[in-house]
Amino acid sequence: MSSFPTTRLRRLRYNSGMRRLLQKTHLRPDHLILPLFVRSGKNIRQPIPSMPGQYQLSLDELAKEIQQIKTYGLGGVILFGIPEEKDELGSDSYSDDGIIQRAIATVKEADPDMFVCTDVCLCEYTDHGHCGFLHEKNGRYEVDNDRTLVLLQKQVLSHARAGVDLLAPSGMMDGMIGAIRSELDKNNFSQLPVMSYAVKYHSAFYGPFRQAAESAPQQGDRCSYQMDYTTAPELALREVELDLAEGADLIMIKPAMAYLDIISLVKQKFPSVPLAAYNVSGEYSLIQAAAANGWVDQKQLVFESLTAIHRAGAEIILTYWAKEVAHWLDH
Ligand code: PBG
Numbered sequence: 001m002s003s004f005p006t007t008r009l010r011r012l013r014y015n016s017g018m019r020r021l022l023q024k025t026h027l028r029p030d031h032l033i034l035p036l037f038v039r040s041g042k043n044i045r046q047p048i049p050s051m052p053g054q055y056q057l058s059l060d061e062l063a064k065e066i067q068q069i070k071t072y073g074l075g076g077v078i079l080f081g082i083p084e085e086k087d088e089l090g091s092d093s094y095s096d097d098g099i100i101q102r103a104i105a106t107v108k109e110a111d112p113d114m115f116v117c118t119d120v121c122l123c124e125y126t127d128h129g130h131c132g133f134l135h136e137k138n139g140r141y142e143v144d145n146d147r148t149l150v151l152l153q154k155q156v157l158s159h160a161r162a163g164v165d166l167l168a169p170s171g172m173m174d175g176m177i178g179a180i181r182s183e184l185d186k187n188n189f190s191q192l193p194v195m196s197y198a199v200k201y202h203s204a205f206y207g208p209f210r211q212a213a214e215s216a217p218q219q220g221d222r223c224s225y226q227m228d229y230t231t232a233p234e235l236a237l238r239e240v241e242l243d244l245a246e247g248a249d250l251i252m253i254k255p256a257m258a259y260l261d262i263i264s265l266v267k268q269k270f271p272s273v274p275l276a277a278y279n280v281s282g283e284y285s286l287i288q289a290a291a292a293n294g295w296v297d298q299k300q301l302v303f304e305s306l307t308a309i310h311r312a313g314a315e316i317i318l319t320y321w322a323k324e325v326a327h328w329l330d331h
Helices: 008-012 014-021 057-072 099-110 144-163 176-186 204-212 234-244 257-270 281-292 298-312 322-328
Strands: 033-037 044-048 053-055 076-082 116-120 134-137 140-143 166-169 195-200 252-256 274-281 316-317
Touching: 008 014, 033 057, 033 099, 033 116, 033 322, 044 134, 057 281, 076 099, 099 116, 099 140, 099 144, 099 204, 144 176, 166 176, 176 195, 195 234, 195 257, 204 281, 234 252, 234 257, 252 257, 257 274, 257 298, 257 322, 274 298, 281 298, 298 322
Parallel strands: 033 053, 033 076, 033 316, 076 116, 116 166, 166 195, 195 252, 252 274, 274 316
Antiparallel strands: 044 053, 134 140
């Protein structure tokens, strides 16, 4: 290898033509999934204070949103529902006329070609705000893993009947993927894919989302089911391994920006598994807030962040900026 002064690496970035020629990591709208929050009511497009630029949409407004983004070429949308009534079992989550089931139908009516993914979890639907069924044990409330699986099975079946394209279970319960896969297969939905939130860390980056989805736990936290970010990265590999063994088709890692090492590790160990990363609410709101203050350039930071996530190994990115990126790429 020659060295300076024969070699001058700056030649490789001397002008824009050379820089363009060497671009390797490209963002494309068809690899982006836009999260949308859906609630009951009519004519509601309610701004989410903790996530400037994001809204809770009633079904009629959801239809308008889908009409608007139809031509953006996005990979799809992921729907989060805010039910009118919450209860102990999160029963709206598996009701055939629940908010999310109606939202799936609304999207498909507005654009039959829109790829629809749903978050499969209980936290938006339970009155206590936890991701599973709560039971009392030794004077303390805790999430009953196996009873939760039964509720998740009911939930995925109702999403399947409503016409969903991809199910994304996010509750971090043990055996969740296997339970969902077997229920789908038993009911003639063996073609329906599952994208597991396999590696989901307990993170303060979800803060703004809890206001958006009205899903903050009333008591306690999610430490006993979401992963601890101080544990060995290899534990993430076990989560992935198990979910694949249980039948997961795609794997998701969440959050994204502070976990690029985990994305890269999982991609290296499982190169053939389609990998997604969720660029979560806190990552969004931090940049929105700084940009609103004029401290950072929003567009440049969004491109830099999403490119890093993609370069680390995520083919698919769930991001609240999906529309903006599609628009910027087109102009
Ligand atoms: C539901 C769920 C959450 C997010 C996605 N699905 C909240 C949580 O786990 O606390 C967070 C997404 C975001 O912050 O943008 N379990």
